[in-house]
Amino acid sequence: MSERLTTGDTAPDFTLPDADGKSVSLADHRGRKTLVYFYPAALTPGCTKQACDFTDNLELLAESGYDVLGISPDKPEKLAKFREKENLKVTLLADPDKSVLTAYGAFGEKKLYGKTVTGVIRSTVVVDEDGKVERALYNVRATGHVAKILKDLGIAAD
Template sequence: MTDQHRLAPGDTAPAFTLTDQDGGTVSSSDLAGQRVIVYFYPAAATPGCTTQACDFRDNLGSFAAEGFTVVGISPDAPAKLKSFAEKEGLTFPLLSDEDHAVAEAYGAWGEKKNYGRTYEGLIRSTVVLGPDGTVELAQYNVRATGHVAKLRRDLSLG
């Protein structure tokens, strides 16, 4: 996957419907009219993903006060997401994208290099959607640690 497939500000965000950690579904249409932070992470309950999820959890109130909804998406099965949410006290939707179709549509799936090995996988990414469903901000290859603080700065949230 090349950068040309990545989303950019002003793009219309691809529609999605995914299963959440409780077995319900969340669709992009359910989120219409809201500003939404959609973050893609490789695997629930791994150290980096736990750090990032807990960072979002700890900032959830301030994001909500600024009018943002937070949604996490990973290739994990709903049962794994439920266990992760319960263990870490995550109260925002974690969505299962097992076939990684949504990650691909958002430019968050592609070639990765790790320890000299090249493979296809989820690229840690965050896409901020405006109330009209257009992309306000798209960040790819973000770091798990410190990402939420950087995102807050980039969104001018202080």
């Protein structure tokens, strides 16, 4: 079971391929706050809802100084299909070997329909301009999560 991150930790750096196979690094976002969210699988109902919510609020987040990166164990080809099908604007990154998911504590044991299983723990980590963890949220719900983050960060939706 991977360790969960807490406020003040240094966010593990990473470089992963996006939906087009281009490398994206956390270091590319230094100087801006970054919401790194982890989700189990592209093209599933909950993950679609969450990705659409982030896309709908992307401009508001950007205006408030936040970039958004979504990470799942899917391959870039599946992420590209997900982006096209749902018209997503959020940057989706592929972590098929789950190394970044594990480094962020977003892969491990979780409860699913009353059973303990190993898998992606739906999580969001807010990384500050200097690469430190501002907040780490684990076992979040797909629905309503983005609205809660906006509220927690003091970003009001119109």
